[in-house]
Amino acid sequence: MKRTLLVDVKNQVGQEVQVQGWVHRIREMGKINFVLLRDRSGFLQLVWEQKPEFTLESVLTVTGEVKENEKAPGGVELLVRDFEVLAIADPELPLPVNLDPDKHNIDALLDHRIISLRNPKIRSIFELQSALLRSLSETMHREGFYEIKTSKLIGSGTEGGTGLFSVDYFDTKVYLAQSPQFYKQAMVSSGLERVFEISHAYRAEKHDTPRHLNEYVSFDVEMAFIESELDLIDFERRLLDQVFERLGQLCPTIFDIWESSLPEKGYMEKVPVVDHDEAKDIISSETGKKVFEIAPEGERALCDWAQKKHGVDAVFINGWPRKKRPFYTYPKDQKTMSFDLIFRGLEITTGGRRINEYKMLLETLPKFGMSEQGLEDYLSIFKYGCPPHGGFAIGVERLTQKLLGIDNVKMASPFPRDRKRVRP
């Protein structure tokens, strides 16, 4: 007999079906017993006459007849005729699967990750993340970008040696890449012109905050023949508006589970672009404090301001000062052609035009205390003819977090890595 997904059982009233899933809840009433079965698609109430001899989280195959019952979840239930226990679960769960995850602290949820991922609300984070990865990739391919996969093992960092994890690589030492910056620029200059990559990136920073991960998934874009960061901002607007629309089609119900909401159609078009200085003024007048640099509190204040003023809780900040940006950022007067996107109070994108002229790059290095040494491969991208180009990156876990309104970004990674956490 073929398996019916639980979501489809309601269309088979009066028929015999076979279902498979996990035991989510058991209610023994004496003569009659109810078991709530869970599969990837939903839940179903199973009605048993005999006493259930299995534990919560055990995996079953069950056959029976579908009956209407308006009191049952989804309006139907299954009168069990036959069943098989495919796997029996230990009766002592380290964490209950069927309770509200908000009742547990994050360390418990992450320590017992194998179990906490089974909670339907927590699992839904990764259903959304899957749809997000899908829509990003679909949109980029449709926009004519090539998908690349570049090495994460690098001889040295383009951004300097700090913040890098070192790897014992046979008889030498290499580092885990902080971003595919070097390689995405190389692939642009290879003639692919427009590329994207979705891969892991590593930051060996000792922070332990709700907004940082030491290993995260970076969605990286790089495109040739642009003039300034404004071309990139335009592209990111178009990209994210398509992605948000697609998420609405792919997973319309997850936002309700999280009491969050998807940005409405045309949201990104309304996001204001403010200069870095102007952003500091806005934060200052919103918070009543003197602003030296744009800190997390300032990012939240900016989004509140944008919500009042433009009806969207997001801001592009461009015109960053040179000393706040990496050496390869294209200069413009005393500032740079670079930008951040702050979305719902959190920076989710950094990007900008890059220096593509070899001479300008050579002149820039000493200003950042750097030399050509160790950068020969990077510099060869520009020595042999590289078009004007730029790009940006979006942290996939941060975007997931902000779309659902999750407190801590670690909850948006299935197996997060922080300073103390390297398991499971």
Added chain:
Amino acid sequence: MKRTLLVDVKNQVGQEVQVQGWVHRIREMGKINFVLLRDRSGFLQLVWEQKPEFTLESVLTVTGEVKENEKAPGGVELLVRDFEVLAIADPELPLPVNLDPDKHNIDALLDHRIISLRNPKIRSIFELQSALLRSLSETMHREGFYEIKTSKLIGSGTEGGTGLFSVDYFDTKVYLAQSPQFYKQAMVSSGLERVFEISHAYRAEKHDTPRHLNEYVSFDVEMAFIESELDLIDFERRLLDQVFERLGQLCPTIFDIWESSLPEKGYMEKVPVVDHDEAKDIISSETGKKVFEIAPEGERALCDWAQKKHGVDAVFINGWPRKKRPFYTYPKDQKTMSFDLIFRGLEITTGGRRINEYKMLLETLPKFGMSEQGLEDYLSIFKYGCPPHGGFAIGVERLTQKLLGIDNVKMASPFPRDRKRVRP
């Protein structure tokens, strides 16, 4: 003026257009000079009256009038009216971009990777790889799988400690994952049931062969509620037939460049499944040699046999002996429910059903000289109820290599890592 891609210039005869790209070839004829411009879409002959004062690989913006000329590549050329040099290239290229890459040895091509990637034939490998990543992802999402991104930093190896690169992680040591095996099984048991991941994987093996990379891109699949490896073989057939068909739509011309061919419609349906013992007998009778294990030569002999016998150059081998497979492989008599797919003479997939019963797993460990210690997280997947499941992985570079008929898998990675190579 808006940029016209070179592939579209032929539709604009008699009109003024703006094009942008790299200088691929310069032919000075005295009064009249020809420059072949290259962009991501193709080539265009530019006709100049003045002497070109730029080098090969420089990047230009050019405007002019489109004229028909049947002698020009593509049947049209551009009479240059105006141009701007966006980036000038050093006159001494370490490697010519516009020559047949087969004339250079692989070390030269990889040492000067930033330049060799610009060669259109080499670049086309990564156009195909992009289309391959796209079709894999599209097909998996359409088949109802969830895309996951799991940590590559692991506390210890499920496959034992050999072959792992170690990473200095703050005050401790972790390892680069050889595969997402542990995590994809955990995500199946989380209730997502059907998952896939396309991410980097690492093997610290000291081989230096045309079929190995120390860092590669692994396409991983894992699915619940299967009965044996035959369900996985069926799924891989359906998956790859869809992927091959899609590649034909997305990049119909790249196979000609490489004088290779795309497997025809229904190819995967015809691939025979042979038992491991039977495979050895076939190799023996094909090569006239005694066969102790299935080596690269044997893989090629098997595909030759399949081509003669079944009209396809691929074979599934199932029924592998237990000692040839990892401890978690589901046993069947003295053998296992596992398989390889050999495609065009090279193993591109390993997969199988996994042990999902906690007791069976505990009993299996000592047979492989292992203990529960260090495997607690892995074992907890099964301790708390895990459905029957299995999966497989495809090496993305190997599949790219075999689709195009490339000699060495290193050429199918933009920045390959081997024992000696960690740059660029």
